[in-house]
Amino acid sequence: MSGDQRRAIAGVSEILVMYPLDVVKTRIQLQVGTGAQAEYSGIIDCITKIVKNEGPSRLYRGISAPILMEAPKRATKFAANDEWGKIYRKVFGMTEMNQPLAILTGATAGATESFVVVPFELIKIRLQDKTSKYSGMGETYYLECRLFWCYISS
Numbered sequence: 287m288s289g290d291q292r293r294a295i296a297g298v299s300e301i302l303v304m305y306p307l308d309v310v311k312t313r314i315q316l317q318v319g320t321g322a323q324a325e326y327s328g329i330i331d332c333i334t335k336i337v338k339n340e341g342p343s344r345l346y347r348g349i350s351a352p353i354l355m356e357a358p359k360r361a362t363k364f365a366a367n368d369e370w371g372k373i374y375r376k377v378f379g380m381t382e383m384n385q386p387l388a389i390l391t392g393a394t395a396g397a398t399e400s401f402v403v404v405p406f407e408l409i410k411i412r413l414q415d416k417t418s419k420y421s422g423m424g425e426t427y428y429l430e431c432r433l434f435w436c437y438i439s440s
Contacts, residue, residue, distance in 0.1 A: 294356065294357060294360075297356040297357075297360060298353055298356060301349065301352050301353055301356065302349075305346060305349050305352065306333070306346065307329075308410075308414070309336070309344075309345050309347070309348075309414045310329055310332045310333055310336070310345075312411055312414040312415070313325075313326065313332055313336070313414065313415075314326055314329070314332055316416075340416075347413050347414065348409065348411075348412070348413025348423065349410075350422075350423045351406045351407075351409040351410040351413070351423050352406065352410055354406070354423075355402070355403060355406035355407075358402050359399060359402055359403050362398065362399050362402045363395055363396070363398075363399040366394070366395040366398035366399060367391055367392060367395035370390075370391045370394045370395050370398070371387075371388075371391045374387055374390055374391055374394075375387065405427075405430075408430060409423055409426045409427055409430065412430065413426060
């Protein structure tokens with residue numbers, strides 16, 4: 287098994303394990319009200335209510351977006367890091383990477399990666415929202431893109 291395959295398996299495994307907590311985090315962030323008026327009093331309360339009222343599969347609704355995003359995200363990050371490193375070493379006249387240059391390169395690669403990740407994040411959050419009107423990733427992507435282009439063209 288190649289290193290790329292191992293990284294892909296590790297990335298998908300991480301998503302499968304951590305995704306329910308991401309759903310809980312999103313639900314708590316999107317809830318309206320605070321204190322006694324809040325829908326969820328904490329992480330355990332949120333998980334319990336989702337499983338009881340919506341079923342355990344709801345903890346994985348929208349997971350296709352981050353799984354499909356994983357390979358392009360990592361490929362973009364590593365490629366951007368390599369390319370920005372070359373650019374910055376040339377601009378600053380350096381032959382070797384030092385710590386400040388590595389920080390600048392990593393930050394720029396992270397910003398570049400965001401252009402790939404943000405559309406998938408939006409889809410994921412829309413599908414995690416309890417009040418979401420979307421039924422799946424394809425519909426969410428189509429309707430959100432239409433809204434985006436309508437907004438830009440107006």
